[in-house]
Amino acid sequence: MNEIIIALHGYSGMLVAVLGLVQILLRKGGRIHRILGRTYALAWLILVITGSMIGYLLITLIGVLGMYMVYTGYRFGAKKTIDLSVFDRAMIILANGIALATLTWGIYHLTQGHYNIGVIGSFFGFIFFMSSFQDYREFIQKKATQRTSGHRLQWLFEHYGRMYVSYIAAMTAFSALQNVFGIEVINWLAP
Numbered sequence: 001m002n003e004i005i006i007a008l009h010g011y012s013g014m015l016v017a018v019l020g021l022v023q024i025l026l027r028k029g030g031r032i033h034r035i036l037g038r039t040y041a042l043a044w045l046i047l048v049i050t051g052s053m054i055g056y057l058l059i060t061l062i063g064v065l066g067m068y069m070v071y072t073g074y075r076f077g078a079k080k081t082i083d084l085s086v087f088d089r090a091m092i093i094l095a096n097g098i099a100l101a102t103l104t105w106g107i108y109h110l111t112q113g114h115y116n117i118g119v120i121g122s123f124f125g126f127i128f129f130m131s132s133f134q135d136y137r138e139f140i141q142k143k144a145t146q147r148t149s150g151h152r153l154q155w156l157f158e159h160y161g162r163m164y165v166s167y168i169a170a171m172t173a174f175s176a177l178q179n180v181f182g183i184e185v186i187n188w189l190a191p
Contacts, residue, residue, distance in 0.1 A: 073162030
């Protein structure tokens with residue numbers, strides 16, 4: 001069973017890497033873009049689920065936060081609106097909690113002298129907390145937090161930005177797990 005989970009994880013990771021790059025390079029909009037986007041989102045979901053089953057807490061936390069970016073990016077692209085459902089609002093609140101937990105976990109490791117994992121957890125926890133907290137202020141509290149707030153194409157800016165961040169998160173996990181640069185902190189922070 002473990003071999004199947006590892007294989008699913010590997011194949012879904014390859015699919016995310018390839019589809020993300022293809023989506024970046026190909027023309028935006030249209031039927032092919034939507035099909036590839038749905039496949040990308042599904043592959044991300046499989047990646048997060050299998051990654052958590054394989055078991056490394058930091059990878060799971062960052063994977064969930066990357067999936068949040070996929071979900072919200074996909075949602076903005078599919079709906080082409082900023083009006084959020086109750087489920088969307090719940091996802092924002094959940095992402096804030098997970099990001100804060102990741103940040104706290106990183107800080108805890110720093111205080112314990114585990115500097116590599118502490119820096120990595122603190123860095124990603126901080127970045128994702130700032131992003132999800134901005135979502136909380138923008139979409140739940142209804143406060144303009146960025147230059148594109150209220151712009152008729154805000155959904156497009158949100159879609160592109162979040163999908164790019166999700167792709168960078170996937171490449172970061174790949175770099176870290178494959179030890180691309182040979183130095184743990186660089187593997188995590190370079191992408």
